[in-house]
Amino acid sequence: MGAGSKQARFAMEWGRAVLAGPLMALTHWALPPRCPGCAEPVEADHRFCPGCWGRLRFLDTLGCATCGIPLGDGLAGRCGTCLADPPRHAGIHAAVAYGPIARQLPIRLKHGGRIGVAETMAGPMARRMPPGADLLIPVPLHRWRLWRRGFNQAVLIGEGVSRRSGVPMARDGLRRVRATPLLRGLSPKQRHKAVTAAFRVTDPAVVKGRHVVLVDDVYTTGATAGACVRVLLAAGAASVAILCWARVIEGAGD
Numbered sequence: 001m002g003a004g005s006k007q008a009r010f011a012m013e014w015g016r017a018v019l020a021g022p023l024m025a026l027t028h029w030a031l032p033p034r035c036p037g038c039a040e041p042v043e044a045d046h047r048f049c050p051g052c053w054g055r056l057r058f059l060d061t062l063g064c065a066t067c068g069i070p071l072g073d074g075l076a077g078r079c080g081t082c083l084a085d086p087p088r089h090a091g092i093h094a095a096v097a098y099g100p101i102a103r104q105l106p107i108r109l110k111h112g113g114r115i116g117v118a119e120t121m122a123g124p125m126a127r128r129m130p131p132g133a134d135l136l137i138p139v140p141l142h143r144w145r146l147w148r149r150g151f152n153q154a155v156l157i158g159e160g161v162s163r164r165s166g167v168p169m170a171r172d173g174l175r176r177v178r179a180t181p182l183l184r185g186l187s188p189k190q191r192h193k194a195v196t197a198a199f200r201v202t203d204p205a206v207v208k209g210r211h212v213v214l215v216d217d218v219y220t221t222g223a224t225a226g227a228c229v230r231v232l233l234a235a236g237a238a239s240v241a242i243l244c245w246a247r248v249i250e251g252a253g254d
């Protein structure tokens with residue numbers, strides 16, 4: 001990309017951020033309550049219609065003790081993947097399994113500007129808060145994406161989780177110092193490489209010795225969260241768990 005087009009892109013991103021982001025958020029703020037899954041009108045904010053509610057798969061505290069992935073009925077302990085190659089994070093805590101309904105919430109929030117959906121996600125997430133957590137840190141966006149969207153969805157969700165759980169949030173605890181390419185179509189190894197070195201801890205003193213909970217909307221391959229976990233541990237965090245709205249579960253469809 002040449003310097004000229006880079007400048008043009010910067011101006012465009014900036015313009016969209018100033019005009020589109022906040023305006024879009026404002027216009028959606030006062031709309032009547034709609035199901036966050038299918039957008040049909042519902043009685044109150046943060047309620048799902050019965051059809052969507054029945055199709056959401058809430059995850060409980062059972063499952064692999066390390067990554068939280070559901071194990072077979074009556075099984076406990078750790079899954080084969082975690083036994084073979086123990087991850088560096090202190091657990092993945094997701095409210096629901098990623099699926100046709102669950103995926104609509106981050107889409108409505110990020111691309112539809114329905115910022116109230118962040119609160120809908122924060123409720124069930126707060127109930128999945130790992131014990132002993134003492135600091136929330138949202139997965140940061142690169143500044144270009146932040147300007148274009150007008151908000152970081154992980155910050156909005158984290159604010160709701162923090163209010164409900166009483167666990168404080170360091171909203172700028174992590175910075176994204178490098179934009180990452182689209183990860184679609186890359187192998188796990190390529191994804192890992194693409195996000196390594198993209199993140200920095202803003203102030204190591206803030207995370208040193210703390211049991212950190214990384215907040216994000218969706219956990220898919222774990223490449224982004226994994227990079228955040230590594231830099232937080234390197235900066236002295238005592239542990240880093242992951243808290244998200246939805247996580248992809250192999251074999252769960254969609």
Ligand SMILES: [Zn+2]
Pocket residue numbers: 035036037038039040048049050051052053
């Ligand atoms: Zn619905």
Ligand SMILES: [Zn+2]
Pocket residue numbers: 064065066067068069078079080081082083
């Ligand atoms: Zn596991």
